[in-house]
Amino acid sequence: MMAHGVLLILLGLLLQPEPGTASYPLLMDLVIKALEDLEQKALATEATPRAFSSLLSVQKTRAHDLFHSFLFERQDLKVIKLGPDSLSPELQGLLERVTQHGVQDGQEHGVVLAPDGSTVAVQPLLAGLEAGLQGRRMVNLPLNSTVFPWDARTISPGLGVASPDVTSPNGEDAWPEANATLPTSVDSLLAITLARDLGLTFLQNTQTQGHPGLGSEGCWDQLSAPQTFTLLEPKASPLTAAFLNGALDGVLLGDYLSRTPEPRPPLSLLLSQYYGGGAGVAREPKLRSNFRRQNAAALTSAATLAQEVLGALLLLQRLEPTHPQLKDTNLGQMTRVARHASKEFTEAFLECPAIHPRCRWGAEPYQGQPTPLKLPLGFLYVHHTYIPAPPCTSFSHCATNMRSMQRYHQKDRGWDDIGYSFVVGSDGYVYEGRGWHKVGAHTLGHNSRGFGVAIVGNYTAELPTETALRAVRDELPRCALRSGYLRPDYKVLGHRQLVNTLCPGEALFNLLRTWPRFASDVKQRAARGASLKRPRDEPRPALLETDSQ
Template identity: 65%
Template sequence: MMTWGVFGILLGLLLWPEPGRASLPLNMESVIQALTELEQEAPATEARHTAPAWLLSVQDAGHRNPLRGFLLEAPEFKAAAREPRPLSPELLSFVEEVTRHDVRDGQEYGVVLAPDGSTVAVEPLLVGLEAGLRGRRAVNLTLDSYAAASWGAGASFPADQAESPNTMDSLLVATLAGDLGLTFLQDPQIPSQPGLGTEGCWDELSFPRNFTLLDPKPSALTMAFLNGALDGILLGDYLSRNPEPRLPLSDLLGQYYGAGVAGDPGLRSNFRRQNGATLALAPTLARQVLGALVLLQALEPAHPQLQNMSQEQLAQVATHATEEFTEAFLGCPAIHPRCRWGAAPYRGHPKPLQLPLGFLYVHHTYVPAPACTDFAHCAADMRSMQRFHQDTRGWDDIGYSFVVGSDGYVYEGRGWHWVGAHTLGHNSRGFGVAFVGNYTAALPTEAALRALRDQLPACALRAGLLRADYELLGHRQLVSTDCPGDALFGLLRTWPRFAATVRRRTARRSSRRRNRAHPSRSIPPTADLQ
């Protein structure tokens, strides 16, 4: 049976340790290990009363989140916290390190590496789980509810109240909406909040300990925070819809960050954006962000960012924040940066692209032929292709701009800014994107197709990387090759951006036989970028 003490202890241990204090790797497996030990040690009847006390009293006053306190506390849980159930010193140190999210001096703290290759902030994940166990609630925005200062002031969350501007969804506000509103409230004049969804690199993947952000001045809404918030929303919603007896948390997280909850491969961390989009639709989320700001204004009248702000001004902030989140995060594919899949350094000096570009060139890798369906295999395929391109073909780097796996992720090759080696004679005119696998007779998964058809170009258009009149072409339309395979090319011809008529440039020394041996063998070492 689910033990409530797990959350209180994990969320309550917020004393910030010195970096490097814990000796366990900062990965999701260590979180699950801590949960397993807590579940074994804490009797359910006793833990149910001690957990909220830890949530309310153990957090240091400077870090305590008033919105979460309002939504998750109840009067009966305001007694002083009891001593936590014993954890091993190693696990206790780990829990102290990961249960408070922070960004300082280009480093991100309170994050862990998940098996799908993503980085997840633990704090919003645990808050979402706690909110889900308490039941997803619709909290009324009334003076009576302010005075009550208790999450219990709202009724159970019914579907027909989701659109009401006078109620807040306890799950969405506690995990995401409040932080989203406050972040964009910092400077509402900035058209696009800098650092939204900033990625980072671990010092090593086998034993991660330090996480450095790629943007030296990110906002608190990093990729890891947004991942953790979405995971908390999805799992909190799942818990609120599934009555007891529930899975132990350790089992639930093991499934979600593994093959899928209750055997459903669609309900796992790999597809958090697609699933999250159904629970955080823009109109609903904008109302939740506005509600969070209005509530915080009432709870903290002296809040420096909210003083003298009208509801109309707050509504503008909520609308802008929601647009940025839904378009720049939910609407984009999840892209693993080069450091995540273990890319070797670029050899030589990369040639910058003259952006925006007018084309997307579609490839299949052919070799590796099987689709990669998990991070370990996709990352290994990326390293294998890079070794072939660098060591055998003599190129400076992997040739593709991006590679799409069947695990729900896009993998960064040369990326948005550097000329690739993917379509001889055209490398500087478009981005080369390859699907891992042989698609002569079969098609990629729908999730993989959606990433290239809808998400990747939409994000590139929004960022000014693609021209508004961009066209999509198959590799075979420009180079003598079977790529991207008969089945995939047949599907591409039905897509709206497909260009049926192009001026063909024949690649030197290219042949169908050579391309079948490897996806990029139609590109000789004298390709454009060399």
């Protein structure tokens, strides 16, 4: 009950904002701090009624959100008001900034920086918390309405459409395939966090012939006290990486809350465990923000999500017949959009690794003029860093390692940049080095033919974590194939097969030899035998394992 009271108190506070107050940096830790303060106030006032608790309703743009009201059957809205000193002006200002999400002029609003280095939209996170607190449930669709573009009498739940020959006025097929199954209900949790936004965004881009720009990343003005988040793709859709992060966190935490009996944990404790990078929620080490993509992929499937997206669009069309994106949209169009959106989201986001861009780990600029790669490439070269030797298990640790390696490569080696294309931590993240488009300095004589991927640590006698191995073996190449960066017949090689070195370590190399893409017919040879021209930042190395050439 505590969580409902806290959200009601926060609702009361934000309905009476104090203009002109200063705001703290946009950090998840401070959002958690505000919730913790409110929980203490709730205890003092016994403000724990089970009632409508959504922070989303404080947004003027969603004050009359019929979709939200229908899913949660909003009743007995009783705002609990505390005194003006319930929160400091700074924390109140912070909360006012983060409860509305939007993208405008290349900047993303309503997002905060989490301790794991990810940027998270607060709005879908809060929606998921509310859905979990109210109990995740299947909400029946009102199929008997004449607003829907079919006669409900022709539909048998679970059997599909009975009249597949009906067409829309413009001649398009108004129905999905004859064996399609129409949803008769929607999952309140998936609908409010993800399904509606997925459907509307992909529908809008279908209508305008645009591209959704799914999962666009961005850069903070500063990492210590972030205030402004600028997208790397200025024309990105609202389905940014930050929004999808918040939506997935809302789904995962909402699902957890719905399965947890009373008394449920305070929200501040739940969020601190989830984002803190420690033992995880309720000491479940994988229930942490670092692993949101893997956990969400295990919780739903593309087929299930497609049904939820279609159900959300149908419900929204029923509730808002004049909705600009839905008023002239038929069932066949919505079905195709739902399937396309769920497929793209699953393949381009859930099944891809989360890659922290260079600005996130504090990279120095590239020195000189980079040489572009001629894509697609045919090889993936696997390295270990050797030094740093310990695996990095947190964002702060991995980011420090990245800056250290870049300094070494630029200052000591005299290279233009960190040599690797990508670096994989044991924290659940991949870190961008030279990336997909620039020739690296990782495998002497072969840098233009493949991507160099290093795992932080020394793997002479032990193996990396399964999380790191999965990123190198499955996730990174799968997304490179999908994007056209790797050839379909690409091969995996250990650094030692092309350069006289012990890299990537005996234990890791022996494991590489069991991977399906491993090129066993490539024999080890000295670097001096390479025939390709070296880039200017690729000096002849000493034959040491620590050398990233």
